[in-house]
Amino acid sequence: MPLHVPPAPASALRSVLTALGSPTAVREAPVPGLRAHQGPLCPDHPLPLHVWDDVSKTGGTPLTRLAGWSFLVRGGERAVATAEAILTADGWMFARFCGGPYVASTERALVQAESLNAPYQPRLLSVPELYMLTLWLHHDVTADGAEGLPAAGDLLVPLAPAPPGIAAHRPHHVADLLPRLTRRLTPAPLLREPA
Template sequence: MTLHLTRPPAGALRAVLRALAPETELSPPSATVLRHSADRPRPLLALPVHALHGPAPRLTGADCTGWRFLLSETAPGDAASATPAAPCGHGDCTAGAGRAGGRAPGAQAPGAPGAAEPRGEQGREDAPLTVGEFSEDGLDGVVAAAEVVDGPAGPVFSHLTAGPFLDSTVRALRQAWQLTHGTPGRYEPRLLSLPEHYASALWLHGAQPGEDLLVPLAPAPLGVAAHQVLPAAELLARLERSPAAAVRTAAAAAVTAQPTALIG
């Protein structure tokens, strides 16, 4: 198996480059994330973010809500793949990638020999984003993540993050690469948020039904071990049976059973 990174919509990458341009003033929380960085970091790779709601979630109900760009203090090296990647296969991701990230037949991929390097805001040149086949090269330099969400007019930069959750994401990507490197098949790495369970996971989306794997990120909810790679159906079943899910289901039932007061 290999890990295959999806190309994000061009508008999402532009939003991140605009936010990271030296002349752009970041919000205080985002500026704090970069307080130890000598220069503005560069996007290394992007992961589509999906959200799955409900006490008994099913992957088929996941909605693409945006993109998370991992940022590195060093530019991606020559090893960064310029192979075109298929757009995300869920909902708006496909439309966004098709509208903004696609190329005309015969067009060269950014970073390919003879192709122009992509430019950021104000004409700043930026090394090509890693797409196509993933390797763990460059993960040591990750210092922050940039969140891009879907807005009414297209992708919008939201904020920068860092800390234990980012570290867990990088660790999960290393796990996924070691698990899949050199074996047949292909997985697409995504990020999955399960708000009702206060859980997040690296989602390894397989080509065939039933192949999907989930790597719970730290901090993991009660009854789930962070970084234990599980079939998606097994982890979702555990969350459905978790004590927290039972409490929420009981609370919802109690609210539904409340008598309606009559006014008059």
């Protein structure tokens, strides 16, 4: 089934296009693959980037916030980086280029998601407390990609590298994965010495 990629705000896309059109911004990016690429670069697959903060304090209830929009930056047939735009008081602004393993992992997870039997709206969900990034496949393809919470019918696909004990690129229902994440972050009770 095809993924229903939500449209990014026009000003977020413009800010990324401006950065990609700036030889200085590309040359000074901390992403070797972006700097080394010869030829045109273009943004692709805009994904709303949500952050789940304070996992251990929410008792398993995912309280997320929109942190920005992430675009895969294509150089030819493959993604060479991501470009992020964030909302500021002046509107959507280009924030940074990113590289590393999450670029190829995001691309791989999107291809994997295309082969699923149900339509989904792709998003990214970051869990900073676990140093974890997931492809969030939202079941409501007509929803505003900038809003909403993970629902029981949604899938989360941990991107590589995933935290120990969580398999990367394996789709998990939200209802199955979230309790595992909260358990990982719940402090172990202090052991008292016997009296």
